[in-house]
Amino acid sequence: MSDNINIAAKKLLQSYDSGIPIKAIRSLLPDDDIKAAYAVQKLNTDHWVTHGREPIGHKIGLTSKSVQNQLGVDQPDFGILYSDMAISEHEEIRTAQVMQPKVEAEIAFVLEKDLNQKKYTIADIINAVAYILPAIEIVGSRIEAWDINIVDTIADNASSGLFVLGNSPKQINDIDMRLCGMVMERRGEQVSLGAGQACLGNPLNAVVWLANKMAEFEQPLIAGDIILSGALGPMVTASPGDIFEARISGLGSVTASFANGDK
Secondary structure, three states: OHHHHHHHHHHHHHHHHHOOOEOOOHHHOOOOOHHHHHHHHHHHHHHHHHOOOOEEEEEEEOOOHHHHHHHOOOOOEEEEEEHHHEEOOOOEEOHHHOOOOEEEEEEEEEEOOOEOOOOOOHHHHHHHEEEEEEEEEEEOOOEHHHOOOHHHHHHOHHHOOEEEEOOOOEOOOOOOOOOOEEEEEEOOEEEEEEEHHHOOOOHHHHHHHHHHHHHHOOOOEOOOOEEEEEEOOOOEEOOOOOEEEEEEOOOEEEEEEEOOOOO
16 A cells, blocks of 8 residues: 555656646545545655745635535545745736646635644634635646546645635634625636635634644644635636636635736
């Protein structure tokens, strides 16, 4: 099994380097073996950190019950955010920067306190958050045609790519994150609609899950971490020239722009 974990990690790294998607790697690991999938992710995390990538937080995936049902799981997953994944609103994204890119609107949390307990409540998270921001995550997959199950996406750093943060920070008690509405448009045309309750009933629930999971992994969240809490609505395929704007009630808006062509 150790050999197969290493093989899976190397295949994913080769895909990152070449820009060419690969066949699903789940056949290398036991069926639905989440522990093995995180072992693959950890190998590549260690590789990237050794080679200079700077972790700055985490992303949470599979926060939609419908997606969980589709993949046959009962919990979210997580991946690592790196500093080179952060894109400003005024920076054009080349579609080649993310393999098979799709976008989704989320609420981002920025911590001002370490979370180094063993178990957390919503109150603990509220107390630890400095502010929240609107965000667009550009997800991607190294697996051909997004042919993934839970093992594939976890191993592939939770299908991470890039992310854009808005510039209108709000205090956590400024909005009702469960009921806040989200609309995302592509060049003025509505393409995704949702609300906070689509994210595990409340994005705070997703952050509680992550804090507890990272405590279980003995890798606690720390002050300054950025946390992408999960999609508020369906994700949308991105193409060259697309401009997406996501608006979240009470939180403001954020824009992600894709360059024409791959130059």
